Amino acid sequence: MEVFTHIKYVIGITLSFSLAHLLKGTVKFVQHPTRVKPYITHLLWVLYMFLTLVHFWWWEFKLAGITEWHFFTYFFIVLYITNYYVICALLYPDDINDYKDYKDYYFSRRKWLFSFLAIAFMADLVDTIVKGHEYLTHFGWELPVRALILMGLCLTAIKVKAPRFHLLLAILFILYELSYIARFYNIEMK
Template identity: 40%
Template sequence: MEHAATPELFSHIRVVMGMVVSLSMARLLTGLAVFVQHPHRNRLSFLHLGWTLFLFLFLIHFWWWEFRLHDLATIDFGVYVFVIAFCCVFFFLCVLLFPASIEEYAGYEAYFLSRRAWFFGFLALAYGLDLVDTALKGRQYFGSFGLEYPLRNAFYMAGCLIAAFTINRRFHVAFLVTAILYQAIWIYRVFDMLG
């Protein structure tokens, strides 16, 4: 059954989304706090910390763009389930970055590279779901981002698929740096954070 997208319904959905996104942020922040609490327990990893920064930025961006859900004329249970599932993908990515224990690994980089297929598979899924999410908000909204938007997502998904299968550290570093810079520039340009 479809319901008109009333402010009450939108608020209800945002509360559930907020809980899952908050758990995701808490996982990242708790994981980072361990480096302060126990600085010598595990070696820091540029790749691991870089993808943590990327995911933190992606989560903030996700929460901002989900405000557009209020523009939907109707919201049905399918939309509700889709949005919650999308949030759950972010939570799973955060748990992959900061598991309960990495004792059997030489450090966070060894752990991260051993789980790269899972991490990058879910990150590619997030970019695929992002396309669907934006399409839900309407053809005009989707089109407002131009051709760059689907090409951007295709770039991220292709990079994720390569990163899932290669152990080449140069590729991983180049992909990480490109991904963070492009994500920051995209957010600034599209959402005009400073203007």
């Protein structure tokens, strides 16, 4: 159990940095409303990442069920959560002085953003496998299909620059994530 406690702290710290990054970036719109114009699609992806990070924290409770830890399992988990921090940092850079606004920034960095998001979905599948066969089968067919479809949509988002597509994609991801959480995690964790 000591190993899990250590891993729990590493996950908690990195997730805290990720959430803080999103919150700090969003609060800037309130603190300095005339500096940079927000972009609704960008804000929806911020909301999606906030929801995903909270979901991830809940999801990782199941790491307590892993009885035998190895360095590469630990290393994988650290890389997985670090990937989420990178996504948050991409959503809110330190400054956007080289861009007109967040819309311009979003579309100029969409390839990076959706590449890291696709990696997160692949890591999600591996993470579930690491937690054991019983946990994996709990999700049935949906988990692997979900991972493949969401990765495919991310790869499509890299290529498509149409603002309406990106807006609808953000809404779709948020609605699906809420549905997924409600169906699989609306239970008490023990």
